[in-house]
Each structure stands twice: as C-alpha cells, then as structure tokens.
Amino acid sequence: MSLRHALLGLLDDDQPASGYELLKVFDSSLANAWPATQSQVYSELNRLADEGLITVSALGPRGRKDYAITVDGKRALRDWLAAPPVDKPVRSDMLLRVFFLNSIPVDQARELFAARCERVRAEQERLREIAVAISGNGDPISIDGRIALEFGLRKAQMELEWAEWAIDQLNASAVVWRR
C-alpha cells in the first residue's frame, strides 16, 4: 500500500496539486522508485479523499481538482515513515532466465547478457542526463533526489559488471567443456 504514501508524501512536500500534476511526477522522478499509472493515481486520490487523508482544496478549469493533505494524512505519512520499510519480494525476469541457462545454447546465453549490457548502458546514460539536469539548474540539489539517483547509478554499474563477469564465466566454462 505504498502508492498512497507516495501521494501523501508529494502533497506534504509541496503545494496542493491536481492528479494530473502528481501523475507527471510519477512519470518522471518517482518512476524509478514507485511507478504508477494514470488509472491508479486517480483512483487512489479518490480513495484518500474518501478516507479524509486528503481534501479537495480548490477546483479549476476542466474539472481540475487540487488536493491538499489533511492532518490525518500527515499522521498517516509520518507513521509510515517511522515504520521499518517492508521488503516486498523482487521479481526479475532476467534473473529467472539465468536459472534456465542450461536449456539454451551457449551462444544464446552470451547474447542474453550482451543485450543486458546494452540495456543497462542506455539506462546509465539516461540517469547521467538526469544528474546533469538537476545539478545544472542552479537549484540547491535536493539531497533526497541525489541519494535516490545515486542508487540507480550504482545499481546500473553493478549490473553491467555482473553481466560482463557472467559472459567471462560462460567463456571459461565453454573452454572446460571443449576438453
């Protein structure tokens, strides 16, 4: 149930905002921590409003609704932040394939890791551009964003080195095989 906490957190940080605006945050910065779809955001906002954790603070053109966090909402947010993070099980399509590597030819396995390297390099590039953007705009860089971004960069680097190491392992075991 962290989607609601993400919404509460955003509304606590800034001024009241509409679902449309919050959605843009989910599509940009928050996409790397807790992605959510339009459908989810709008539904959850209505649920939060029903429960009194947020309220409609203003109505705008085109049916726009600005939401503000309530006292109850602030308490819910703080309770969540004080609780230890729950590690939800992580599912990785990539890692699952690794378990079945012996079901495919070695060449295809190498290809799998090579493709992974490509993907990760692209991801690294994307994150580096964000890093440049946020450090270049003159704002005092929010420490939160910096730390989250650093996580992404380190993870990408780790994955890249791992995939390269895996290819080496495949090559080494292929040599052994040939004897």
Add this chain to the structure above:
Amino acid sequence: MSLRHALLGLLDDDQPASGYELLKVFDSSLANAWPATQSQVYSELNRLADEGLITVSALGPRGRKDYAITVDGKRALRDWLAAPPVDKPVRSDMLLRVFFLNSIPVDQARELFAARCERVRAEQERLREIAVAISGNGDPISIDGRIALEFGLRKAQMELEWAEWAIDQLNASAVVWRR
C-alpha cells in the same frame, strides 16, 4: 506471466515433479528470482495442464500429482527464452522513503540507512552460506546458480556501500546546515 515459465523451466530441467516439490524450489533457490506462494503454484499448474503445456504423468499417495512438460510446453519455454526479457517496473519501499527524507528529522533518516545496512548485511550472510553450501557439496556447481547467486551478492554489496555513502551525505549536509 513469468510464473508459468518458471514452472515450465523447472519441469524441463529435471524429472517430473509434484506441485509440492516445485513449491520447495520456489521457497529456496527461486525465491530470489521469482518468489511464488503455494496458492499461486497450484493454480498455475492446473492452468498449464488445462492448456496442455504440462500433463499429469503419475499419481502418488495423498492425491499427489506428478507433472511432466509436454512438447507444447517445451516450445512455449523456448519461445520465452528466445524473447528479450521484459523489465517490469521495480517498486522499492526503501527508495520511495528516500524521496521523502526531508519530511523527517535527520536522525531518523540516519537510522533508516543504518537499519538498511543491518538488513543487507544479514542478507549477505545468508547468500554466503548458500554459496558455501553449493560449492561444498561436491556437485559440479551449476553455472546458472553461480551466476544468479553472484548477482545477489553484488547487489547486496552495492546496497551496503550506497547506504553508508548516504549516511556520509547526510552528515555532510548537516554540517553545512549548522553554519
């Protein structure tokens, strides 16, 4: 829809197996790549059997059903392995909290990362024990398992260093604050 591919992969690797046996694999090695509950495994096995991708190859005591992969199942598995892995969006409760660090006192933030270090260290320990177990049992270590395990170890190491770095960042910014 990777749960079904995990099941097909397991049945392709080894001899026919029962849901109960497959479940144990999900609780041990596969838990780190694609965790699944008892409820999910049994339902999916029935669905796969309905679709003809696996068949009941033997009946045992206590209503035990051994499943074997079919030709259609093997094709489905190979099609999946040949397709590029899909990166499903990753949701991290921890990372989400990082985005709202400015909503809590610095001490609590430090505590968050310190607790993370503890958790990750425990995880590292767990994985190292597995590494010792599989390298010590005399079997020729499956390259698949080695590569998957290495991913976990590297990820843990990365997270640990990141969390420590984050604490340093907090300390540094706290100093700036005090001036």
Add this chain to the structure above:
DNA sequence: TCTCTCATGTAAGATGTTACATGATTGA
C-alpha cells in the same frame, strides 16, 4: 475552427497475498 494538451474517470482482466480448509501417510 481545429488540434493539442489538460483533466478525470471507469471497466475488465491479470497477478499476487493471506487465510482458510481438508485429508492422507509416515514414523516415533
């Protein structure tokens, strides 16, 4: 006027979690 962006909503279906329910077999 006409298109693009703003703005919100609903519905169907896939996937995952938690809890409950049931009973057979094995070994101490």
Add this chain to the structure above:
DNA sequence: TCAATCATGTAACATCTTACATGAGAGA
C-alpha cells in the same frame, strides 16, 4: 496413537495493467 509432514485446493481481497471513454480550454 499421535504429531509432523506431505499434498492439494478454494475464496476473498489487494494491487496493477491496459484499454476505453469523455469533455473542456488554449492557442494557432
């Protein structure tokens, strides 16, 4: 005999994805 393990199933609920639907306002 009695407890632990083996063995499968269902139901309710939470969450997430994809697609469809609708319309107002802003600017060329």
